[in-house]
Amino acid sequence: MSPRWHITHQDGTVTLSRHLPARFDVAASTQLPPARPVRLAHQIRQDLWRGLSNLRGFSPVVRLEPTExxxxxxxxxxxxxxxxxxxxxxxxxxxxDPAKRTRWVRQARMMS
Incomplete structure (x- = not known):
């Protein structure tokens, strides 16, 4: 994973961003099951970039906040x-997208 990405940890929340401070000009949210947060954030960021790479001046940010x-x-x-x-x-x-969600969680699954 590239050192060009900032990974911020605060009170259990993990934020992956290209620039600091991380900023959400556009955003959407979802719930995902337990998985390694940094790996999960990178998986989501990759697909986010692929889907929006034609948006001029776009810089992805992914934030994961722990839930029950x-x-x-x-x-x-x-x-x-x-x-x-x-x-x-x-x-x-x-x-x-069910296929992407399954792939993200599988790639970032918790090791027991």
Missing amino acids: HGWEVTAGGRVMGRSAPSVEATIDALLS
């Missing part, structure tokens, strides 16, 4: 300039 049953995931990021309302719908669709 896993993680509350907020994905989105910084946008330099204007963004269309459809960007948040695109992020929401990405976070809702």
Whole structure:
């Protein structure tokens, strides 16, 4: 994983961002089961970037907050300039994709 990414830990919350401070100009949220947070954040960030790489000035941010049953995931990021309302719908669709969700959790599963 690239050292160009900032990983911030605060009170159990893990935030992965390219720039500090992390900023959400656009975002969507979902719940995911327990998994290694940094690995999970990187998995989500990769698909987020693939889905929005054509958005000029986009810089992904993924935040994972612990819940009783896993993680509350907020994905989105910084946008330099204007963004269309459809960007948040695109992020929401990405976070809702069953195949991607399964892959993310499988790749970041907790080792017992």
